[in-house]
Amino acid sequence: MVVRRQGLRDVVVAGIYQTKQARQLQGETSNSLTVEAVNGALADAGLRLSDVDGFNIQIGSASVGNDFAYKVGAPYYWLGRTHVSPDAVVEAALAISAGHCDVALLSSAQAGLYTDRKSTAPWTRPPNEFIETWGLHTPAEWALLAQRHMHLYGTKPEQAAHVAAVIRNNGHINPEAVYYGRGPFTPDDILSSRVVAWPFHLLDCSMTCEGGAAMVLTSADRARDLKATPVRIIGAAAEQWGPEYTYPPTYERKGLLGRRSADLAFGQAGIRREDVDALEIYDNFSWEIIRALEAYRYCDLGEGGDFVTSGVIEPNGKLPISTDGGLMSYSHSGGSQSMQRVIQAVRQLRGTSAVNQVPNAQLALAAWSYSVVLLARD
Amino acid sequence: MNSAHSSIINEGFQRPVPVPTEISEPYWAACRDGRLTYQRCGICGTAVFPPQAFCPQELHLALDWQESAGLGSVYSFTIVERPQTPAFRTPYVVAIVSLDEGYEMMTNIVDCDPADVRTGMRVRVQFEPVTEELSLPCFRPAE
Secondary structure (H helix, E strand, O other), X not given: OOOOOOOXXXXXXXXXXXXXXXXXXXXXXXXXXXXXXXXXXXXXXXXXXXXXXXXXXXXXXXXXXXXXXXXXXXXXXXXXXXXXXXXHHHHXXXXXXXXXXXXXXXXXXEOOOOOOOOOXXXXXXXXXXOOHHHOOOHHHHHHHHHHHHHHHHOOOHHHHHHHXXXXXXXXXXXXXXXXXXXXXXXXXXXXXXXXXXXXXXXXXXXXXXEEEEEEEEEEHHHHOOOOOOOEEEEEEEEOOOOOOOOOOOOHHHHOOOOHHHHHHHHHHHOOOHHHOOEEEEOOOEHHHHHHHHHHOOOOOOOOHHXXXXXXXXXXXXXXXXXXXXXXXXXXXXXXXHHHHHHHHHHHHHHOOOOOOOOOOOOEEEEEEOOEEEEEEEX | OOHHHHOOEOOOOOOOOOXXXXXXXXXXXXXXXXXXXXXXXXXXXXXXXXXXXXXOOOOOOOEEEEEOOOEEEEEXXXXXXXXXXXXXXXXXXXXXXXXXXXXXXXXXXXXXXXXXXXOOOEEEEEEEEOOOOOEEEEEEEOO
């Protein structure tokens, strides 16, 4: 395949690792999961910690890359500063592309953060002056955006429920998924689960759980001598709309989040939307898939509801999404879940997906609301 | 419904209390007096909320406090059934309200069956005392 590259020069994902993911991991801590994930990703790449000269590490809810690098004795290194997520993959890919580092290690892991089950998880309700007092949490924040989309375009809860059923059924057959064997689900099952924040039912929402993951990125030159099947990053871009949980999430300010990144990433990669074999999109809520596919120009604005129910997003469809079960069924372990979208895209391209392997997958998209990463099998 | 009965906060609990900043302090002081305020640029007339140090247009520093009539319409809303913390009594409505003066704010819709809330519905501010220092600008149906 001939791939045109602009801005990114031969960056590859050389190592990936996911710890066990579960609602609660007895006996594990954020630190123990971090050690397992980091060692696992380095072993997968065939590299040692002393080879790493770029760090972006999140342990629990804290970004501790600088402290981690010091503690492991790394001498003078590049430090990633964005949230460990597809954003951090974009940042590290740019750093490697620019020659600022050669081997970047990204890790995020957490256990034991969510203990007060009477309240929503602590990361869903940060203390902001003009938001928290109204009883807002993450589902309510995204529901405000979904409800506006429904008002503007007539998008229906049944269409979002279809997305949830597809993704949860992907996880239902994935032995690695936290909710393995919990299905199968029909859209009616989603709609008959209790409401969390209208229009979101419980089964429209991602779960909370514990676990970790790590990735190693490097240059294609360096990867040539390594054992892992390299997967190239051929397009990557990130954006923001404003601080979350701080301002009213109006459709005008937030509705097209991700479009800029998708346009940039597809422009860099020189591929078309329909060329992508697997779309590992952040499914924090079922409706977010509808919004994202519109933002990424997979369909016109307002047509996302019809698009997702047209048979394209199923594992055997033209654009299979969240093939491992995503955040709803595979795992939503604190911060690491968004980076795990990239890891699942890499697994699809390596041909090592635990489930729903797309035959001979060549191109994959990994994304969350704020960034898009396009990957290709070498 | 009287306001005590219709509170979305469970008895014996308190909702999270906003901590004013130097810039927002006049806003919360006005709320305490039952007045809803916002900033307007003295040079270009842009309405600004939440409070900030400069106007979005060309960073004018000439933001003045204005009093809102407290009338607006529901831009979007959600009926919350899973509370943020046990302090909140479900179901409660979190909404974005578009004020007639030309800005948006987050709030709760109160004194109203959540099932009756609609996008576009006209609403009027109703202050809910939380502490001696703080009253919160909630909204109820305008009619």
